[in-house]
Amino acid sequence: MPSNYATGPNEAEITHNDGSDIDMEGDDSFLYSSGNEGCEEDDYLDYDEEDDAQYSNTRHSITAASSQTAGGTQLYSEDYYEEDDEYDYPVLNEVGKPKLQEILDSTSFSFTELVTKRQDSKIQEISTLFSLPIDIIEIFLRKYKWKHEKLIEDYMDNPEGTFKKTGVPYLNPTGPPPSSSSSITTTTTTISGEFDPHLPTPSISLKVLAPSSNSSSSSSTSVALNTRRKSKQAANSDEGLVCQICMDECTDENPAIVSSQSCSHLFCRDCWTGYLMNKFIEENESWNISCPGFRCDIPICTPYNMSLISNGGKNTDLDKLYLRARVWNYIKQNKHIAFCVHEGCGCVVECNDYNSTLQFPIPIVTCRENHVFCIRCEVANTHLPCPCYLAQAWRDKCTNDSETVNYIAANTKECPSCKETIEKNGGCNHMTCRKCKHEWCWICKGPWSEHGQNYYNCTRFNESESQAARDATSESRRELERYLHYNNHFVNHELSIKKTAKLHITIKHQIQEMQRADDSVSFHDCQFLTEAVDVLRDCRETLMWSFVLAYYMDRSVTGKSDNQAEIFEQNQVNLNFHVEELANMIENTKPQKIHSLKMEIMTKIGYVRTRRETLLKDTLESLQKDVWSFRNSDNIQFGDGKNTLQNIQKPDTSAVARKSMANASP
Amino acid sequence: MNRTPRSLAVKRLMKEYRDLAKNPPEGIKAGPRSEDDLFLWDASISGPEGTPFEGGTLKAELKFPTDYPLSPPTMRFTCPMFHPNVYKNGYVCISILHAPGDDPHQYEDSSERWSPVQSVEKILLSVLSMIAEPNTESSANVDASVMWRDNREEYNRVTRKNLGLS
Numbered sequence: 001m002p003s004n005y006a007t008g009p010n011e012a013e014i015t016h017n018d019g020s021d022i023d024m025e026g027d028d029s030f031l032y033s034s035g036n037e038g039c040e041e042d043d044y045l046d047y048d049e050e051d052d053a054q055y056s057n058t059r060h061s062i063t064a065a066s067s068q069t070a071g072g073t074q075l076y077s078e079d080y081y082e083e084d085d086e087y088d089y090p091v092l093n094e095v096g097k098p099k100l101q102e103i104l105d106s107t108s109f110s111f112t113e114l115v116t117k118r119q120d121s122k123i124q125e126i127s128t129l130f131s132l133p134i135d136i137i138e139i140f141l142r143k144y145k146w147k148h149e150k151l152i153e154d155y156m157d158n159p160e161g162t163f164k165k166t167g168v169p170y171l172n173p174t175g176p177p178p179s180s181s182s183s184i185t186t187t188t189t190t191i192s193g194e195f196d197p198h199l200p201t202p203s204i205s206l207k208v209l210a211p212s213s214n215s216s217s218s219s220s221t222s223v224a225l226n227t228r229r230k231s232k233q234a235a236n237s238d239e240g241l242v243c244q245i246c247m248d249e250c251t252d253e254n255p256a257i258v259s260s261q262s263c264s265h266l267f268c269r270d271c272w273t274g275y276l277m278n279k280f281i282e283e284n285e286s287w288n289i290s291c292p293g294f295r296c297d298i299p300i301c302t303p304y305n306m307s308l309i310s311n312g313g314k315n316t317d318l319d320k321l322y323l324r325a326r327v328w329n330y331i332k333q334n335k336h337i338a339f340c341v342h343e344g345c346g347c348v349v350e351c352n353d354y355n356s357t358l359q360f361p362i363p364i365v366t367c368r369e370n371h372v373f374c375i376r377c378e379v380a381n382t383h384l385p386c387p388c389y390l391a392q393a394w395r396d397k398c399t400n401d402s403e404t405v406n407y408i409a410a411n412t413k414e415c416p417s418c419k420e421t422i423e424k425n426g427g428c429n430h431m432t433c434r435k436c437k438h439e440w441c442w443i444c445k446g447p448w449s450e451h452g453q454n455y456y457n458c459t460r461f462n463e464s465e466s467q468a469a470r471d472a473t474s475e476s477r478r479e480l481e482r483y484l485h486y487n488n489h490f491v492n493h494e495l496s497i498k499k500t501a502k503l504h505i506t507i508k509h510q511i512q513e514m515q516r517a518d519d520s521v522s523f524h525d526c527q528f529l530t531e532a533v534d535v536l537r538d539c540r541e542t543l544m545w546s547f548v549l550a551y552y553m554d555r556s557v558t559g560k561s562d563n564q565a566e567i568f569e570q571n572q573v574n575l576n577f578h579v580e581e582l583a584n585m586i587e588n589t590k591p592q593k594i595h596s597l598k599m600e601i602m603t604k605i606g607y608v609r610t611r612r613e614t615l616l617k618d619t620l621e622s623l624q625k626d627v628w629s630f631r632n633s634d635n636i637q638f639g640d641g642k643n644t645l646q647n648i649q650k651p652d653t654s655a656v657a658r659k660s661m662a663n664a665s666p
Numbered sequence: 667m668n669r670t671p672r673s674l675a676v677k678r679l680m681k682e683y684r685d686l687a688k689n690p691p692e693g694i695k696a697g698p699r700s701e702d703d704l705f706l707w708d709a710s711i712s713g714p715e716g717t718p719f720e721g722g723t724l725k726a727e728l729k730f731p732t733d734y735p736l737s738p739p740t741m742r743f744t745c746p747m748f749h750p751n752v753y754k755n756g757y758v759c760i761s762i763l764h765a766p767g768d769d770p771h772q773y774e775d776s777s778e779r780w781s782p783v784q785s786v787e788k789i790l791l792s793v794l795s796m797i798a799e800p801n802t803e804s805s806a807n808v809d810a811s812v813m814w815r816d817n818r819e820e821y822n823r824v825t826r827k828n829l830g831l832s
Contacts, residue, residue, distance in 0.1 A: 245735055245782045246674055247681045265783070274674060275782055278736040292782045 115327045115337070122148055130155060132171065135302035140166050145333040167290070167297050206257045206272075206305045245271035245292065257308060259300065265293035272309045273318055276301075280321040340367040341380045351375045361387035361623040385619035386545035390630060394548045398487065405487075409480050416445050416469035445469040486551035493544040496583070500537045503587070507533055528602050532586050535605050539579045539612050546572050546615065552630045564622045571615040578608050675734040679704045682786050694790045696728070705730045709741075709790060713829070714798045718822035722829035724797070726758070728786065738763045738780035741789065746828040748821070750800040750811035759806035762792045 119141075126148060127137045143166040144151040155162045163170045241256040242249055243266065250256035250268045257272055259265040267275070275292050291298045301322075310318045331337045331348065340347040347367035364382050365375045373380055376388045383391040412423045415431075417438035422431065429442040430451070439448035446466030511526040550572065553565060582604045589597060622628055683697055683704075696709035707728040713719025724747070730739040741763060743756040751759050765780050805811035813821045 246678050248677065270674070271782065274733075274736055278733060294781045294783050296781075 112323060112327050115330050116323065119146075119326065119330055122146070126152065135304050136168055136171065138302050139168055139299045142329065143167075146330055167299050169298070206259060206300065206308050208255050208257050208308060241266060243268035243271050245275070259291040259293060259296070259298060263291055263293055263296050263298050265291050265296060267292060269309060269311065273315060276306075276309065277318060277321065280325055335376075338365075338375050338378055340369065340371050341373045341378050342367075342369070342371040345369050345371055347371070349375060361385075361620065363388075381541060383545045383548075384542050385616050385623075386549045387623060390548060390552045391545065393552070394490075397483075398490075405480055405483060409477075409484055413442065413445065414477065416440050416447075440469070441466070483551065486547045489547040490544050493540040493547075497537055497540050497544070500533060503533050503536075504530070507586070525598075528598060528605065529586060532582060532601060532605050535609055535612075536579060536583055536586075539575060539608055542612050542616060543572070543576055543579060546575075546619070549619070554629045554631045564618070564627050567618055568615075568622065571611070571618060575608070575611045575615055578604065578611060582608055672732045675730060675732055676704055678735055679730060686787060691787060691791060693794065694787070696786055696790060699727070705732070705734075707739075707786065709786075711790060711794055711797070714794060717798050718825040719797055719829065722826075722831050724829075726756075726793075728789075735782040735784070738765055738784070739786075739789070741793065748807070748810050748824050748828055749797065750802050750805040750807055750814050751796055752810075753806045757806075758793060758796075759804070760789075760792055760796055760801075762789055 123134050123137045123141060126132075126141070127134045129152070130137065140151055140155075140162065141148060144154075151162070154165075160170055243256060245267050248268065254268045254270050256266050256268055259267070271292075276289065279289050288299070289301045290296055291300050306319070306322050307313060309315075310322075313319055331339060336352050337348060337350045339345075340349060345367060347369055349365045349367050351363055351365050362382070362384055363375050364372060364384065366372050371380075372382055374382055374388060374391075377383065377391060379395075386394070408421060412421045414420065415422055415433040415436060415438055417440070418433060418436040420433055420435045422433065424431070424442050430439065430448055431442050432439050440446065441448055441451055444466035446469050450465065507529045511523070511529060514526060515521050515523070546568075550569065553568075555565060582601070585597065585601055585604060679698070686694075686696055693712040693714070694709070696707055698704050699706050699708050707730070709726045709728055711724045711726065713722040713724060723745075724743060725745045726741055726743045728739045728741050731737045741758040741760075743752055743758065747756060753759060761779055762784060763780060800811070800814055802811045802815055810821070813824070
């Protein structure tokens with residue numbers, strides 16, 4: 001999603017959803033306490049006020065003036081989880097009362113800064129723990145996708161293996177790092193026995209070589225390196241060091257920087273810069289950048305090396321790209337932080353506490369631009385009230401085979417004997433299954449032997465044997481029809497939602513017409529129509545996904561002990577009915593009349609909204625109580641059964657899984 | 667400091683051209699088609715001994731991107747080539763010409779890919795060895811690959827006919 005960078009990470013800001021003071025990562029408190037320094041005070045205050053205003057707005061009553069999307073989602077968040085009336089944040093989450101949608105504890109410093117701080121503190125911590133330089137830890141963490149527990153565990157088990165796995169040449173952490181000589185600004189020597197994690201690591205750090213190779217200040221290693229270079233390239237480098245990329249001599253302004261001690265590849269600073277810029281921009285490969293040398297896998301993208309190449313930060317373009325890539329990598333690897341999925345929105349959202357699918361079946365978050373999305377699925381709709389794993393299964397299913405299924409339903413029948421899916425491609429009704437050689441009648445599905453010579457007409461539809469054959473094949477056919485039924489509902493609502501924008505325009509015209517007809521009608525008076533469109537949209541989305549939930553719900557198990565399933569279905573039917581009524585009201589009424597219907601429409605809006613909330617509330621409660629069981633696998637098979645649809649893995653609903661979830665940190 | 671990629675490419679290509687002219691590797695000739703455009707080269711490779719290409723001259727063109735040597739050039743044979751690792755349109759499919767992360771056949775080890783320290787000379791040498799020993803694991807021309815494996819005589823015949831070598 002590089003488009004997220006359209007605004008640049010520095011402009012965008014991080015938004016914390018959920019009570020992030022539940023300190024899952026252990027280092028969050030550090031961030032919150034120290035993060036404010038970097039932000040502009042004004043900005044911060046502004047945002048708080050604005051936020052406050054929004055909250056009070058939504059908490060009491062949504063006025064027509066509140067912005068459209070905000071109106072919908074905020075309302076939902078406030079009223080839905082009514083238990084927390086106080087705006088006294090941060091609030092700890094109580095089990096079963098997710099406050100995921102609310103913008104809590106919004107911090108307005110740049111997320112680049114925030115993420116960088118978080119990365120640095122983690123690196124520092126582990127560096128101290130392992131007594132290894134930070135550059136190595138950075139590479140470790142990157143390769144471990146910033147999962148520090150895993151890294152620590154692995155390293156404690158087998159330090160050498162960790163080095164090997166990450167491609168870092170082995171460095172013994174117990175002894176002091178070998179004295180490395182020329183760092184970029186000063187020449188430092190390590191006092192033996194004292195560990196300084198900020199020192200460059202010889203095995204992976206770059207080193208600047210003075211162009212005049214015999215300078216006495218160079219340490220013995222770099223002299224050795226120089227001379228070796230010289231003899232190797234004696235043919236064309238009588239004067240100095242030759243960069244292997246531009247094949248030019250290195251100068252004072254453009255010094256040679258040699259790659260790690262273990263590979264000794266040498267390039268000039270300009271070529272290093274070009275190489276890295278190319279990687280960052282063109283290849284979009286920000287992290288696994290290795291030494292440019294042929295077949296050289298030494299990782300080189302470390303803070304120390306970067307500062308060396310950018311000449312201590314003088315090359316700001318490179319630094320910016322590096323920082324961007326570093327932050328981007330962290331966000332991509334960390335499932336608690338996500339870029340807003342809406343196109344062109346550079347916001348970053350953090351939501352710390354949605355691990356449990358049971359507690360938070362649908363972790364909906366709202367970014368600062370009021371875009372609503374599910375942080376677990378990272379797609380641009382909320383799929384309420386359908387849990388993530390079902391929504392995902394549905395999405396896969398629809399992209400995979402909805403058209404195929406339609407075709408199969410319309411054009412095929414199953415062999416009464418072996419259930420092979422058969423398409424009648426012409427000819428008479430006498431079918432012979434290619435697979436099992438069963439002969440049957442296309443019309444009545446009965447065995448052909450009873451049909452005699454009557455090739456073109458089947459007159460035996462109601463005979464008992466034909467009936468029995470039809471019953472036998474109808475089972476799997478029913479599955480298909482069931483899917484199609486729910487899919488049709490889903491697609492219908494989806495289409496209606498897509499037309500929302502168009503409806504908004506229609507409504508705008510209607511309002512203008514109303515005002516032309518009657519001067520006393522103010523713009524404000526007509527806002528109920530806009531509101532209606534938004535409410536319709538939200539309701540349709542909810543309905544859409546409620547059909548998915550219904551499709552996966554296993555009624556043979558579900559609802560026997562409890563009537564939750566019936567309640568859900570009643571809610572669904574009810575909402576569906578009233579939504580269509582409301583849609584009909586605002587779409588099919590003439591502008592002249594619409595104003596007279598205002599009271600009626602507004603009542604309807606209120607009613608529909610309440611219905612939606614009830615549906616969501618009940619559903620979520622049931623999900624959290626885990627009273628429903630869902631069909632674990634899709635039994636629909638096509639043809640020879642090779643196309644069995646993927647099984648749906650319902651994550652961690654068992655008590656064991658839940659327990660382990662509670663113990664494990666993210 | 668503010669060197670543009672293009673000027674780096676020009677400088678580097680000039681340098682490589684000079685070196686190739688001074689010490690040409692055996693069986694390989696290469697240079698810009700004209701002095702005005704350093705980004706388009708012609709190369710000719712003489713068919714390696716002991717292969718059906720022996721005695722023939724294989725002509726190819728190399729196109730360099732403006733960010734050469736950070737990105738690899740493309741190489742296309744302008745003479746007819748029937749070879750497992752050459753597409754039917756003449757483009758050469760060899761790991762050294764692929765940037766890491768762009769692998770059409772998912773077969774190559776990223777360590778064998780393009781790196782800025784490669785050069786025209788190294789590319790041509792790699793192509794030379796590829797001509798002698800095709801890599802049938804990732805074929806660009808499946809027909810040629812199958813024929814090379816199953817019917818070497820016919821493969822040799824087609825190759826020699828293509829090159830006008832009887």
